[in-house]
Amino acid sequence: MTLLIASYPRLCNELNKGEEGLPAAASNVLTMTCGSFDRLLFSSFQSRVVTHSPAASIAQEPGGGEEGGRGWGVSFQWHIPLTLAVGNSTHLSPEAIIWVSNKTETHKVGPMDDETWLLGNINQMGYFRVNYDLHNWRLLIEQLMNNHAIISIGNRAGLIDDVFNLARAGFLPQNVPLQIIGYLPQEKEFLPWHAASRALYQLDKLLDRTEDYSLFSDYVLKQVAPKYHKLGWPTTSPDGSFMQAAYQAEELQREVIMLACSFGNKHCHRQAVSLISDWISSNKNRIPPNVRDIVYCTGVSLMDEDVWEFIWMKFHSSTAISEKKVLLEALTCSDNSFLLNRQGPHLLKSPL
DSSP, X not given: OOOHHHHOHHHHHHHHHHTTTOOOSOSSEEEEEEOSTXXXXXXEEOOOEEOOXXXXXXXXXXTSOBOSOSSSOEEOOOOEEEEEEEXXXXXXXXXXXXXXXXXXXXXXXXXOOXXXXXXXXXXXXXXXXXXEOHHHHHHHHHHHHHHGGGSOHHHHHHHHXXXXXXXXXXXXXXXXXXXXXXXXXXXXXXXXXXXXXXXHHHHHHHHTTSTTHHHXXXXXXXXXXXXXXXXXXXXXXXXXXXXXXXXXXXXXXXXXXXXXXXXXXXXXXXXXXXXXXXHHHHSOOOSOGGGHHHHHHHHHHHSOHHHHHHHHHHHHHOOOHHHHHHHHHXXXXXXXXXXXXXXXXXXXXXXX
8 A cells, every 4th residue: 555645745844843732632641562373562642730728738549549649730740551453355243342451561462463463442432532553554545545434434434533533642643544534435325424524624733824725625626526426415395394313424425525614625615605696586486405504615715795795684584583693693704804894793793
């Protein structure tokens, strides 16, 4: 598998530079490294601070012992129950549980070969992130690309959430999370897409206005476009009412539309502009309710000042609090400083 960092060196350099000064995105990390064919080395980094009330004089260990002395900020190492499964291209073993008690220790996990991968913290039952050696990450990425259904929905979402946060905190190179989302065009479930979108919006803020931003946005759009064109937009029935889908399907469609419009998909932009224009010309809001915030914001950011004025007028005339909130947030999507300054005094007085 070609490393993305080889294809986008400037982009990954920009990301790595941008991480400086960020708060830790992964304060509790357990790293799993394959040793010999049947052994697994664990190393854990825990950042736990135990505080006590001013009346207490000694901080107690979780097990009841006294350690660390008096005062605030006493650190303890916890015993971690780690659920673990071993898998390959066709099979995932039943989960086992291992207790990790030291900063570094070795456990026997059974026969493994170069094509066997490990998956820890099954369904994110533990309040920590799991890191792997780069070989195991490569195998997990290949598994997602070739047959992601072997790994459950919750674990796919957990892998995406972990890998982006680990890279953000400096535990992994930035090419690893960008590689892992390469399987998303095949993903049919909402949770993995939601985990990816949350992470991508953070990177979007980090890379915005950098010279290599287009590399990042083009790569994201490449992953989003197939699913966007497959799912389309919410549809209406012959009587003009909106046809409701199952909740997860509806949320997935909304998530993909938001990503497409946010990262500059031209079809998504045209659709949003068309819906806004129809509303202005007919004075009938036929925009599907679950994507109105996306359409309003996209329209305000792309269209002229008249659209901003129209949304401003609708904000003042609307009596529905939920709609007023969406309209008010859409007004902030403009890059026009004059319009934003005009909105400022109202924001200070608004109860929303």
